[in-house]
Amino acid sequence: MSRPPGRKQENHKISGELFVLTYGALVAQLCKDYEKDEDVNTCLDRMGYGIGVRLIDDFLARSAVKKCRSYSETADMIAQVAFKMYLGITPTVSCSSAAGNEFSLILDKNPLVDFVEELPAERASLCYCNLLCGVIRGALEMVHLPAEVTFLQDRLKGDAVTEIGITFLRKSEDRKHRRNK
Amino acid sequence: MRRRRRLGGAEAAAGPRAQHRQRGTSTALAMATAGPRARRASRERRPPPPPHVTRGRGGRGKMAVCIAVIAKENYPLYIRSVPTENELKFHYTVHTSLDVVDEKISAMGKALVDQRELYLGLLYPTEDYKVYGYVTNSKVKFVMVVDSSNTALRDNEIRSMFRKLHNSYTDIMCNPFYNPGDRIHSRAFDNMVNSMMMQVC
Numbered sequence: 001m002s003r004p005p006g007r008k009q010e011n012h013k014i015s016g017e018l019f020v021l022t023y024g025a026l027v028a029q030l031c032k033d034y035e036k037d038e039d040v041n042t043c044l045d046r047m048g049y050g051i052g053v054r055l056i057d058d059f060l061a062r063s064a065v066k067k068c069r070s071y072s073e074t075a076d077m078i079a080q081v082a083f084k085m086y087l088g089i090t091p092t093v094s095c096s097s098a099a100g101n102e103f104s105l106i107l108d109k110n111p112l113v114d115f116v117e118e119l120p121a122e123r124a125s126l127c128y129c130n131l132l133c134g135v136i137r138g139a140l141e142m143v144h145l146p147a148e149v150t151f152l153q154d155r156l157k158g159d160a161v162t163e164i165g166i167t168f169l170r171k172s173e174d175r176k177h178r179r180n181k
Numbered sequence: 182m183r184r185r186r187r188l189g190g191a192e193a194a195a196g197p198r199a200q201h202r203q204r205g206t207s208t209a210l211a212m213a214t215a216g217p218r219a220r221r222a223s224r225e226r227r228p229p230p231p232p233h234v235t236r237g238r239g240g241r242g243k244m245a246v247c248i249a250v251i252a253k254e255n256y257p258l259y260i261r262s263v264p265t266e267n268e269l270k271f272h273y274t275v276h277t278s279l280d281v282v283d284e285k286i287s288a289m290g291k292a293l294v295d296q297r298e299l300y301l302g303l304l305y306p307t308e309d310y311k312v313y314g315y316v317t318n319s320k321v322k323f324v325m326v327v328d329s330s331n332t333a334l335r336d337n338e339i340r341s342m343f344r345k346l347h348n349s350y351t352d353i354m355c356n357p358f359y360n361p362g363d364r365i366h367s368r369a370f371d372n373m374v375n376s377m378m379m380q381v382c
Binding site: 114116117123 | 352355356357358367368369
C-alpha cells in the first residue's frame with residue numbers, strides 16, 4: 001500500500017477535484033437516504049472511522065514518524081504531517097484546556113467544501129466534513145489514544161473558521177510514555 | 182443573409198414563439214433591411230434615452246440589461262433583469278430569442294459538428310436592445326440582452342462575459358446539493374451577474 005513519495009504527489013494533483021466531487025456525491029446521497037441530519041452525521045462518522053483504522057497503517061509506514069511523547073505532539077503530528085500528506089493543508093493547532101488533553105485544529109482552507117457554497121436550508125445542522133472526524137478518531141484509536149473528535153465551528157454554517165476539536169480521553173492507568181502515533 | 186430570410190418569412194413560417202410578435206416585427210424588419218449605417222442614423226434621430234440608460238453609457242461599458250440561463254428543455258433556470266418597470270418585456274425577449282438559438286444550432290449542426298462554437302453572437306437586434314446568445318455542449322443556453330445605445334460594448338467583451346457566466350455555471354453544477362434542472366439559487370452566481378448588469382439607482 002505504501003508508494004514512493006514521488007508517485008503520491010502526482011496522484012494528488014490528478015485526482016483532487018475528482019475526490020472532492022466524489023465526497024460531495026457521497027454526502028448528497030446520504031442526505032437523500034436519511035431524513036435527519038444527525039443520522040447523516042453519524043453515518044459519515046462511522047464511515048470515517050472505518051477509513052481511519054485502515055489509514056493509520058499507511059500513514060505510519062509513509063511518514064516514519066518518531067514516538068509522540070505527549071498529546072500536544074500528537075495533535076501537531078496530525079495537523080502538520082497527516083493533514084498535509086492526505087489533504088494538502090496544514091491546520092493550526094491550539095490547546096484549549098489547562099489539562100492539556102483538548103486541542104483544536106483550525107482549518108483556514110478546506111478542500112472538501114470547494115464547490116459547496118452553503119448548506120441547503122433543510123440541512124442546517126449537517127456536519128459536511130464529519131468524515132474527517134471519524135478518520136481522526138479511528139486512527140487515534142488504533143494507536144491506543146482514544147479521543148472524541150467533533151466540529152466546533154464550521155464555515156458552512158456561518159462561522160468564521162472551520163475548527164475540529166480533539167479531546168483525548170484519559171485512560172484508567174496513567175502512562176508516561178505514549179505509543180507511537 | 183440568414184437574418185433577412187428569417188425576418189422576411191417571419192409572418193409566414195416563424196417559430197412558435199416569434200408568431201406572437203406583432204408590433205416589434207415590422208420595426209425590426211425595417212431596421213434589419215435598412216443596413217447598419219441607416220440603422221445607427223435612425224437611432225440618433227430618436228428622442229434621448231431615459232436617464233438610467235444614459236448612466237449606463239457613461240459607465241464602464243460592460244453592462245447587460247438582462248441575463249438568462251435556459252435549460253436544455255427550454256425553461257429558465259435563472260433570469261435576472263435590470264429592475265425597471267417592464268421586466269416582463271425582457272422575459273418575452275429572451276423567450277423569443279430561443280427560436281433564433283435553435284435555428285443557429287441546427288444550421289451549424291449541418292456543417293462540421295466539431296467546428297460549432299459555443300458563442301453564437303448577436304441573435305437579433307431590436308430598436309432598443311441587442312440580444313446575444315451562447316450555448317454549452319450540454320445544450321444549456323445563456324442569453325444576454327444589451328442596450329443598443331451601449332456602443333462601447335465590443336464583441337470580445339461579450340465573449341468574456343459569457344465565459345464568466347459559463348465558469349460560474351460549472352461551479353454551480355459541481356455543488357453536490359444542486360440537482361441539474363433545478364432553478365439556480367446561488368449567492369456567488371448572483372454576485373457575478375450583478376457585476377455584469379447595468380447599475381440602476
